[in-house]
Amino acid sequence: MVSLANPTRFLSLVDRMMPWLTALTLILLGIGLYLAFFVAPPDYQQGETVKIIFIHVPAAWLAMFGYMLIAVAALGTLIWRHPLADVAAKTAAPIGATFTFIALVTGSLWGKPMWGTYWVWDARLTSVLVLFLLYLGLLALWQAIEEPGRAGRAAAILALVGAVNIPIIHYSVVWWNTLHQPASVFRVGGPTIDPSLLAPLLVMALAFTLLFILLHLISMRAEILRRRVRALRQTQVERAALVEA
Amino acid sequence: MPDLGPHAVFILAAYGVTFVAVAALAFFIVEDDRKQRRLLADLERRGIRRRSASTSAKPKGGAAEKRARKHGT
Numbered sequence: 043m044v045s046l047a048n049p050t051r052f053l054s055l056v057d058r059m060m061p062w063l064t065a066l067t068l069i070l071l072g073i074g075l076y077l078a079f080f081v082a083p084p085d086y087q088q089g090e091t092v093k094i095i096f097i098h099v100p101a102a103w104l105a106m107f108g109y110m111l112i113a114v115a116a117l118g119t120l121i122w123r124h125p126l127a128d129v130a131a132k133t134a135a136p137i138g139a140t141f142t143f144i145a146l147v148t149g150s151l152w153g154k155p156m157w158g159t160y161w162v163w164d165a166r167l168t169s170v171l172v173l174f175l176l177y178l179g180l181l182a183l184w185q186a187i188e189e190p191g192r193a194g195r196a197a198a199i200l201a202l203v204g205a206v207n208i209p210i211i212h213y214s215v216v217w218w219n220t221l222h223q224p225a226s227v228f229r230v231g232g233p234t235i236d237p238s239l240l241a242p243l244l245v246m247a248l249a250f251t252l253l254f255i256l257l258h259l260i261s262m263r264a265e266i267l268r269r270r271v272r273a274l275r276q277t278q279v280e281r282a283a284l285v286e287a
Numbered sequence: 288m289p290d291l292g293p294h295a296v297f298i299l300a301a302y303g304v305t306f307v308a309v310a311a312l313a314f315f316i317v318e319d320d321r322k323q324r325r326l327l328a329d330l331e332r333r334g335i336r337r338r339s340a341s342t343s344a345k346p347k348g349g350a351a352e353k354r355a356r357k358h359g360t
Contacts, residue, residue: 079289090292094301101305140312147308148301155294253309261316267323270337274330 047126049266056259063256070249077242085239094152096242099227100250102145105173106208108138108254112180113205116198126262128194129269131201132184133261137254139177146170157221165214166222169207176204190269 078096085092111134118127149167150160161167180197187193215224226234233240291298330336 084292089294090290090298091294093291093298097301097305137312137316140308144305144308147304151297151301151304155297257313257316260320264316264320264323267320267327271323271326271330274327274335274337278330278335 047124049126049129052126053263053266056263059259060256063252063259067249067252067256070245070252074242074246074249077245081238082242083238088156091152091155092239094148095239096246097250098145098148098152099243100247101141101148102170103247104250104254105138105142105145105170106211107251108134108141109173109176109201109205109208111258112138112201113208116201119194119198120202125191125194125269126266128190128198129262129265130258131197132194133265134258135177135180135184137257137261139174139181141250141254142170142174142177146174162221164220164222165218166211166220169211169214172207173204173211176200176207179204190272 074096078093082093082096084090088095112131115127115131115134118124119131146167149170153162154160180200183197183200184193187196214220215222227240227243235243
């Protein structure tokens with residue numbers, strides 16, 4: 043694990059993993075979509091609208107997973123000051139924001155035929171909207187500060203403050219009376235979903251998770267290279283200034 | 288395509304938005320990765336390299352090396 047913290051070794055590992063991870067992600071996405079559209083039966087209450095759940099729930103899980111990843115990386119930035127931790131946090135933000143956006147939009151599109159409305163200000167929906175705004179705030183902060191080290195530390199503090207929202211999202215359906223239903227997969231006593239619907243959901247969740255990891259690794263590689271380019275350009279400018287002097 | 292029932296438009300819209308959002312994200316990430324590889328290759332072609340990238344040089348803790356480490360590279 044320690045050797046992976048070396049950016050050069052990390053890049054080498056990413057290069058070797060990429061073809062396998064890409065293939066596995068595409069295969070699982072294919073299987074998941076096949077199960078969702080051609081195998082899964084309509085739900086007794088939701089009918090065919092249950093197909094939206096196969097993308098909404100994985101996107102919502104990854105929205106929270108992405109933010110937890112940023113929060114853990116923020117600790118790495120602030121405590122150990124490891125630059126790879128900052129790279130991991132910065133590159134997870136746009137991916138997490140996209141999955142949060144997908145969770146919000148697909149949830150609204152499910153809500154209209156099922157609840158009769160696209161949106162209600164209940165605790166679950168509102169706390170996920172706050173999560174999306176936190177992601178946007180982090181992205182804005184990284185854009186606003188040019189020096190990567192300073193931007194990383196400022197974003198790490200914001201990320202850790204915002205992490206309090208994650209348990210609020212998770213327990214919102216328990217603590218408050220919400221229109222959003224309580225947990226039905228990861229709960230004490232086991233899932234309440236029928237196995238014929240649980241299987242496509244779990245396959246799609248695994249496929250989405252691999253997609254998240256794949257995009258994150260490519261993005262981390264790009265960010266490491268961007269910082270190398272930046273450092274080399276600065277060196278070039280300094281050498282040119284020395285020659286002129 | 289199976290019959291998606293009376294709410295087909297909501298189902299197709301949900302999958303459509305997801306596809307477009309993921310495709311756009313993947314496109315920007317892959318393009319950025321390609322751009323950074325191109326820029327780095329261009330600098331290296333011009334003889335501008337990190338000390339640790341050259342085979343002969345031992346790390347001497349010079350300014351460029353320190354900066355590279357600081358930037359996580």
